[in-house]
Amino acid sequence: MKCLAVALAALALFAAPSDAVAQEHRVRVLSAWDDPVKLADGTETVYRYEVSHNYDTGVSTRRAFDASGTLIETLVMTTPPGPTPEEIDEAKAIIAADEALSAAVSRSSATVDGGFLLYADQHPACVAPARCLQFDLIPPSKLESVQFVVVDLASQQVVERDLFPDL
Numbered sequence: 001m002k003c004l005a006v007a008l009a010a011l012a013l014f015a016a017p018s019d020a021v022a023q024e025h026r027v028r029v030l031s032a033w034d035d036p037v038k039l040a041d042g043t044e045t046v047y048r049y050e051v052s053h054n055y056d057t058g059v060s061t062r063r064a065f066d067a068s069g070t071l072i073e074t075l076v077m078t079t080p081p082g083p084t085p086e087e088i089d090e091a092k093a094i095i096a097a098d099e100a101l102s103a104a105v106s107r108s109s110a111t112v113d114g115g116f117l118l119y120a121d122q123h124p125a126c127v128a129p130a131r132c133l134q135f136d137l138i139p140p141s142k143l144e145s146v147q148f149v150v151v152d153l154a155s156q157q158v159v160e161r162d163l164f165p166d167l
Helices: 001-017 085-097 099-108
Strands: 025-039 044-055 059-065 071-076 113-118 132-137 149-153 156-158
Touching: 001 071, 001 149, 025 085, 044 156, 059 149, 085 149, 099 132
Parallel strands: none
Antiparallel strands: 025 044, 044 059, 059 071, 113 132, 132 149, 149 156
16 A cells, blocks of 8 residues: 555655646747758759747747758747737737726826837846846827836746836
């Protein structure tokens, strides 16, 4: 009976994911495309390229795959790629879910515009692994912004509600 209890405990240990395994890395493929490539022997093939961003580490990579799907190259990008429409939509949803900002948008009938990538030297909250996007809340007159907002997609939070308070 004791052996059965030990075996069941061991089985439960292996069946239950550890915190490290249970925590999935949040990685998004930002773009992908196929390109014809001429090989050294003169034949042509098609390589698949993917640019992805890891929101846990703040690292963007470009990977190349041969025609069979085998990974043949990984390049860590020194300059992060621009935001995708999906990232902009995600950031806008984070703004809409923010009680104070959604109230400001409603009060001023503003639209959320922008989605410009910000770097660490542009805002202290934008140090890697952060992936910050700046938005303007623009009133219907479109003459001036109501306020400038910064969203960090890595933490999935608004990190700045009024970037330029004196404007």
